[in-house]
Amino acid sequence: MSFREETEEARDLKKPFLHTGSWYKLGSRQSSMMSSSQGIRDRSISVVACVLIVALGPIQFGFTNGYSSPTQSAITEDLGLSVSAFSLFGSLSNVGAMVGATASGQIAEYIGRKGSLMIASIPNVIGWLCISFAKDSSFLYMGRLLEGFGVGIISYTVPVYIAEISPHNMRGALGSVNQLSVTIGIMLAYLLGLFVNWRVLAVLGILPCLVLMPGLFFIPESPRWLAKMGKTEDFEASLQVLRGFEADISVEVNEIKRSVASASRRTTIRFSDLKQRRYWLPLMIGIGLLILQQLTGINGVLFYSSTIFESAGISSSNVATFGLGAVQVVATGVATWLVDKTGRRILLIISSSGLVISLLVVAVSFFIKDFVSNDSTLYTILGILAVVGVLGMTIAFSLGMGPIPWVIMSEILPVNIKGLAGSIATLSNWLFAWVVTLTANLLLDWSSGGTFTIYMVLCGFTLAFVAIWVPETKGRTLEEIQRSFR
Template sequence: MIGAISSGRIADFIGRKATLRVSSVLCIVGWLAIYFFKGYVILDLGRFCTGFGIGVFSYVVPVFISEIAPKDLRGGLATINQLMIVTGVSVAYVLGTILNWRTLALTGIVPCIVLLLGSFFVPESPRWLAMVGHQKKFEDALQRFRGKDADILKEAYEIQDSIEILRHLPEVKMLDLFRRNYLRSVIVGVGLMMFQQIGGINGIGFYLSEIFVSAGFPSDVGIDFYAFLQVPVTVLGAILIDKVGRRPLLLISASGLFIGSTLTGIAFYMKVHELSPQWVPLLVFTGIMVYIGSFSIGMGAVPWVLMSELFPINVKGKAGSLVTLMNWIGCFVDSYTFYYLMSWSSYGTFFVYGAMCALAILFVAKLVPETKGKTLEEIQASMTTS
């Protein structure tokens, strides 16, 4: 959460690439501390460094992708971020079965080193360069991203024109985000992040083994299916997001989450009341698979895509920090309360999650705009004038 709330200011001050490097170094230091620790102080320091680094990454990566991508590929490229996350989770599940935890922690250094070294071979965000007044670097970066033979004049003019207008506006403070011209973007961004979390994704993911054991389903089989299902479904979401749009994917995803939560809740209700107990394991497995498949196709990635699209560059740092912070607060609340909810009522827990997913469907249908096929400048102009 600390990394999230500071991420926007850091990224605006030193740039997107430098922020990626700082986060990579923090994560490397954190994983080394965890690997070599002898006492709890060093272990806690390592956890703090990795937590701070991931909090920053969760903001700056989707923002950087959205600022460098052409409009017809932006959604798909941003969704690849989520694909890499679920791939990493799946790889960690597999490696965790053959490595001890210290060695497993050490493997976290590998992607950090790849990112740190790779950042020296890609240009800075053209929009950030334009915002800080580096005209020549802005044009060079945009040309490199679009290809040496591409005509960038129209896109460069639109970016510069939008930033020039924003330069004449007064400096935005955090409270200014709740003024009328930014309020809709804030509501959409914060709302999607909260619904992403309070639908139960992290509680279910962290306590997955206990859920399957409680239902009488082999936990190792369930975890393997859970881990491997995420990857192809997220790939499908990356393909569809720029074809069918953000809103349809969110509506399909939230509807599937509702169905998956409800099926799992019904299964645990049957177990508690001893109704056809032989069907409980299979029904829980089906509900969880529907749930994670639905999350992976839309609700996992699309809120981050929209977060990176909705805010003008003059408020993106503060607004993005706020939205990312709310995501991690939701993650904490979801993870912390899951055990207590299950102690209260196993089936009631999933019915509560189903109710949250039903509210998410209404929220998307009423408030979330479609951004497919629009430039960032067009999206932000429509949000501040509507």
């Protein structure tokens, strides 16, 4: 072989990896001396590194959710807000998220998963600055709306990106990192809220997005999105980096190409097509789970946990709130470890059952407290029991209903309607999050026991929905899951 032939062969080997920037330059095409175990390790490292970078988005999401709890008393005092005005502030992130969710699917389809995350970061940064420098409620509300818009895009794009880059045997665990990151963001807001005032806390909220934006330049785009856009060379290069430079990706490449080709034959979906089982069933399951996730009442508990703990008679409510956030992180971490071992469906059933039992304990505790003297021993015991029930609710939610609806949504939606259907599912989630967040403080003022009774009944309905409709998706490729609905 001549020197010229060697050079051309080397160039051909490297060509697929020259289209996506510095990430691809980090890996050289190693020889066949690499062992298969090393290849598997490289594949895991590549995918996990990508997931850790995009996980900064859900951390921002969680920080936004957790911000209102430790700051309620300080903001209402400094800016003279009423309970209803602060409830509006807390819920406006959900209003902004509904707008972001409406656009998220189309943005992610047209400019890619990375591009949509870049767009989502900008209003988040501006929103936090508006809150930090707010002198009245108008800037406070505007900042919350901007944050919500960015979070709405993040909440759809991150789970979809993770599902599309993950090997099927790691997809559940890596998909659960999305919710784990949300809980870490909530815990950080609770923790930092113990030490800094609300304006400084808002400035600290900028940090996840400031790290995410440059980090996006070092990860590959979703190979499935690239394939759908007809960028065959970039698609194969992206998949090769994600699976390892020595991995044989031919089978997965062909499967993705077949799936994309099948979807492209029917690019226009008529309303009548939604009557087909392949469309209506995954849509109902995906949207239903994301609505029921919010109807558990978890956002009402997380947004106003300090108020709930004060009602239960806990003097150090902010410390208890941080403890709640820490418990949620640990429980979600356990779910991340379990989801690819036990499966999605069984965890959802366990989670829903645990929510019903925990909410029953909280509701009964608050109902009895209304008839007990404040200085009695029973009153103290009931307060502790209510806190235990809230912790149990948080653990149960984190084991299933927190992470898994997002995982399943990203797995089951048909590829040819994924953008539109994903937007509808995410919008539905945020619409009901807004309803729960807006009403929670008012309901708690009406009756703490009654509020938790309502949430308990809705969790009972969730248990029935999961038992009847939700399939198991563990260990199946995205293409296999979508074929099972036909």
